[in-house]
Amino acid sequence: xxxxxxxxxxxxxxxxxxxxxxxxxxxxxxxxxxxxxxxxxxxxxxxxxxxxxxxxxxxxxxxxxxxxxxxxxxxxxxxx
Numbered sequence: 001x002x003x004x005x006x007x008x009x010x011x012x013x014x015x016x017x018x019x020x021x022x023x024x025x026x027x028x029x030x031x032x033x034x035x036x037x038x039x040x041x042x043x044x045x046x047x048x049x050x051x052x053x054x055x056x057x058x059x060x061x062x063x064x065x066x067x068x069x070x071x072x073x074x075x076x077x078x079x080x
Contacts, residue, residue, distance in 0.1 A: 021062060021066045021070065022070050022073070024060075025037070025055070025060060025062065025070070028058070028059070028060045029055075029058070029060075033058075037051070037055070038074050041070070041071040041074040041075065042074065042075060042078055048064060048067055048068050048071055049064065051067055051071070052064050052067045055067065
């Protein structure tokens with residue numbers, strides 16, 4: 001294999017110990033805030049952009065795509 005592939009393989013093997021965005025967000029919002037967040041994620045009248053802006057304004061730096069992924073997960077759990 002080439003040097004680039006070896007470097008990529010080596011970097012991938014490091015697997016940093018990162019806490020998931022969802023876990024960090026839940027800790028940031030607290031018990032009641034997390035319940036409100038879940039309720040908002042289930043309410044399709046709220047856009048993901050609005051939810052993301054409010055979460056960011058609370059002091060938690062998060063991307064739109066992370067909120068979208070968490071929202072989809074919450075909706076899937078609710079359907080089960």
